[in-house]
Amino acid sequence: MFKRPASIRARLLAWIGLPFTALALLALASSHLLLTRQINDTFDDMLLNAAKRLERRIYTVDGELHINMHYFSVSTLGSRGQGKIFYRIREVGGPMIAGFPGLGDAPGHLEKPRFFDVAYAGNDLRAVAFTFPFERSRQRTEIEVIVAESKEARYILANEFMLTLSGLMAVGGLLAITLALLAIYFAFAPLNAVGQALRQRSPNDLHPIKGEAPREIQPLIASINQLMQRIRRSIESTQQLNADVSHQLRTPISELRALTELSLKASQEPETRANLAEMRRIAEHASHTVQQLLKYAKTRSELLDDTRLEALDLTEICQLACTQTATGIYQKNQELAFDMAPGQAYQVLGDPIMLLWLIVNLIENASVHAGGQVPYRGSIDLALAREGDAVVLTVSDRGTGVSEATLSRLTERFYRDNPHAPGSGLGLAIVEQIATAHTATLHLANRPGGGFRVAVAFPALRESLPDAPSRAS
Template sequence: MISIRTRLLVWIGLPFVLLGVAALIVGNLLLSRQINSTFDAMLLNAAERVERRVYSVDGELRINTHYFSISTLGSRGEGKIFYRIRDAQGKMLAGFQGLEGPPTPVEEPVFYDTRYAGNALRAVAITFPVQRSTQRSTIEVIVAESTETRQDLINDFLLTLSGLVAAGGLIAVSIALLAIYQGLAPLKAISRSLRRRSPNDLEPIEAAVPREVSALVASINGLMARMRQSIHNTQQFNADVSHQLRTPVSEIRALAELTGRQCEDAAARRNLQEIERIAEGAGYTVQQLLTLAKTRHELVDTASLAPVDLGEVCRDACTEAIARIYQRGQELEFHDNDSGSRVMADAIMLRWLIQNLIENASQHAGGGQPYRGTIHVAALHRDGKPALRVSDDGVGVSPDELQHLTERFYRASPETPGSGLGLAIVDEVARAHGATLELASPPGKGLAVTVTFPTAPAAG
């Protein structure tokens, strides 16, 4: 798409170019006409001066060659002058015999173009009466001048005019560029303001702009308002769905558990226990869906992130998960290798990330069998940036499955309990914080998930 600056330059520059070309064409016509008219007048004056040099002696015409000369002001000593003087009978009195005469009878001064001795000439032919003894006669005078002088003069004028037009065009384009720059400044200011914002900052644009731009700003603000309302409605819908689903699922679970205690039929009791298990999984999935909805990276306002201690958040998440881990016969080990590392984060979402990583290792590290090993949580530095790593000593994941682990509802071992949303939530939280997520599963070493965060800016 062509930019506004380019379009303005084209629409401003193109008329100037056309006007410049038109000015050169019109200037060439006017200058050629004026210069040719001036040169023709000087050529006629030179021919008329010959009349004063002709006299009669004993009936014979003579020319006063002592004072005879032909020149024009336009020749400047550079052009060539040719002439021919004949009487009415065609007898040559002086000049060049081969000089061609006019194409029409000479009753008035006749101007015409001709060639002689390889020269392009502009000639004038006139006749005037002379007294020849007792008779009156006429003589014909032709004076011709080479045309290169007048053409050189026209070219000089055109060259000067072209320089003036080019200089005027450059000045006009420079002024146009300055005007375009100043005119587009409000749009650039709005663009810079939007680029500096976080991707999720949907606050209205507050800027003093010209009337022509105010409509655009109003449209953008209206779009942002509709997006904020849509996001709010989506979040509210997710919360309502979660609340409305968790309550009946909890009731089903409680009812199945209570009925199972009172039931004496073994088969029915097993069915009730299965219902209780399914209800528990459904409740967990609903909770995970709500967490996923809250952690969608495009809905997180990164402007609200604050510096938090990564090691401290890891320690709190481990403290919250340790009882559940011990009940499953597993161990939880925390290493704070780089105490004091601070990252720009939402502390609650960061704790959700760590908890989901711990829960994922707890449920899936053993593959199809319950895991009985240790889950390692570490806060560390990686390539100069703060990072956290959660790893296990389980069976690991094949390389083909590794790239699918962050997909929603994907589970490497479908027979194990879980919602298939844990690593999807981790991926969303990492993207919301501008962090990179790396999953590795070397043969025989389980799965290791590393989240590397951008360095938090120094205080002050």
């Protein structure tokens, strides 16, 4: 399986979005480290200030140390009522004055305040410890103070900062992506305009693309114009080849048929006449095949110039087709009926010669193949009808029909469902090409009561639709 290539828009978004995302993640990680450090330093300073306030509350009574806690409570500005405070005050080398005896000691010596992490009563704490001198009964002693605070407030504050920062970055990212999409849209606008102009063109419009365009896409436009010029030359060569083939093949085949007819009139020997009759049949088949091949080549949709299409009334085309085929139809003891609603317009946009070929091919196809292995002796019905915004041409017979398994193959070149009848196998292939060139829909089906039915739905001209304003209005 081939991997579907990514669009240029997706690649640009990836090149813009991925570095931005990487930088945003790096910025978040750096911000988290810096904010955590700054928050910890701020909380440590407040914790130390809270611990030093205890220093001023120690006093002596009859030589014993006491602490005044009536008008003082140990707290920090950052706890916001969410943390827990533990403390311990004791005389160095002596008894504890107040606090929690199980609170762990600080590591190392306390020449200066020391911050450390400690666990107590299932809490993860940040603690500060320091010592200060104290006069007791004219004796100098050292007092050790440890104040510890749980880390919930630090975590909550850091998380709030990071959440706010992440939200701002997310908004900035969305804004950047929006601006990138707008920039990409406006950058691709000239390409989209060229693509829209090409999509609105007829498949046969091979004129160069004109108009101002940014320098970046001018080489692309030049390449497209060169390609269309080569295609136009190829089509012109094909059309010229068709004309040459038409002249070079039809003339000798016609001469061969005429010579065969003269020989048949001059010869009386049965064997010779049988051979000449077979030659005449082969020449007629070759002539018919050449004509069908030329029609097939000329009806290719890419050879049809939409600018030369004209408004036509299918009624007139159908009447002309009936006139051309009526003699052959009646000679085979068949009937040809044309049905249409009186006073109804059946106008379509098309090429009159191609549409005539289409109708004649459908009538002749029904005449030759409707009976299957035996000659057909029934009626061939030609009808025009309006179905919504479409003009539907129907050609049907009351013959044997075709196998349901072969319906989808009837428009293949040189495929013949009935090998017992003469033909080139190109009739319905030509019909399909002409229908495609006129943006019509071809539908092949067996009739419920027996026989075969071909329906071609053409887009109706706007002027011919009911209640549509005319060009003069």
